[in-house]
Amino acid sequence: MKTRMAYYTWRHKAGAYALTLSAWAVLFFLILPILVIVPLSFNADPFFSFTKGMVHLDPQAYSTQWYTAIFHSQKWLLAIRNSFIIGICATLIATTLGTLAAVGLANDNMPWRRPITALLLSPMIVPLIIVAAGMFFFYSRFGLVGSFAGIIIAHAALGVPFVIITVTATLAGFDRSLYLAGLSMGASPFRVFREVIIPLIRPGVISGALFAFATSFDEIVLILFLAGPEQVTIPRQMFSGLREQINPTILAVATLLILVSILLLGTLELLRRRTERIRTGR
Known part of the structure; x- marks a missing residue:
């Protein structure tokens, strides 16, 4: 019991928090460039950049025309x-x-x-x-x-x-x-x-x-x-x-591919949990 209590010192807790924060920072750094594609795919103008209307959240600056263009x-x-x-x-x-x-x-x-x-x-x-x-x-x-x-x-x-x-x-x-x-x-x-x-x-x-x-x-x-x-x-x-x-049609396709990847990763996580339950018998 004393050994277990000695493990949870403030230094260990600070190190655990720092490691968690670093992991989230790396994840954010890797994911952010991918997430930028999503709002750009709804750009009403044929540009690969944020317009003033998008920055100010103007509804007219957003459109689903590029998603429609995929299926046409x-x-x-x-x-x-x-x-x-x-x-x-x-x-x-x-x-x-x-x-x-x-x-x-x-x-x-x-x-x-x-x-x-x-x-x-x-x-x-x-x-x-x-x-x-x-x-x-x-x-x-x-x-x-x-x-x-x-x-x-x-x-x-x-x-x-x-x-x-x-x-x-x-x-x-x-x-x-x-x-x-x-x-x-x-x-x-x-x-x-x-x-x-x-x-x-x-x-x-x-x-x-x-x-x-x-x-x-x-x-x-x-x-x-x-x-x-x-x-x-x-x-x-x-x-x-x-x-x-x-044109932003490519960004719309990329957004759909991101959605497919998320669905695949979610399915893999469910399968991983099921495999763990089979191994442990729980």
Whole structure:
């Protein structure tokens, strides 16, 4: 009791408060430039700056015309559709392959486990420009450059490491005796995997899938190397808009992407709490 009471001195409390304040200051410094985009997306004038009317909170200085312009533009609608198609397909592939790889790597008896893990996680570590250049020269041999199949496979390769990491973290608390008990009762390995392992690691699988989707949805470097005129995605359309014609429509799209990111982060936090409850049994 005395040791515990001695820990909470005024110096420790001051240090804890200073650390909390520093963390909030860093967070504010990182988030503020992103939040500035939100009010600019409602600018009634086609400028990337705050007008006098916006500063004085004049209602006429704000407008939703740029959000309306998104859904009246064929280019933006095509980019949104392509982003969701590529993202969903790449997520399904990455989740399936990543989950199977994580389950296999969780076995301590698997030979060359660490080198294989390092190889599978390499797309996350190697600079993306190198990955994109390598994929371009490799895909050009098979005619996959400028095709949806090539982009989906490339995005799936980027998403697999995120699935492996999240599923592996979930498998760290998995009781392997449950798998052996299922086999001893006459069930096939596939049935045990489907009815025992998958329900227990589902939060990790869903978390990895969300990370894989976010990675694909926000990817621009691979798109610039591999995509053709028909594979325009939201990041590429934003990049082209900044080069050709600057207007606040890009800011409106960026605001919607921020909203999507917040929803994904909220979902991940709920899944994290559920995983903690499964581990602790509470």
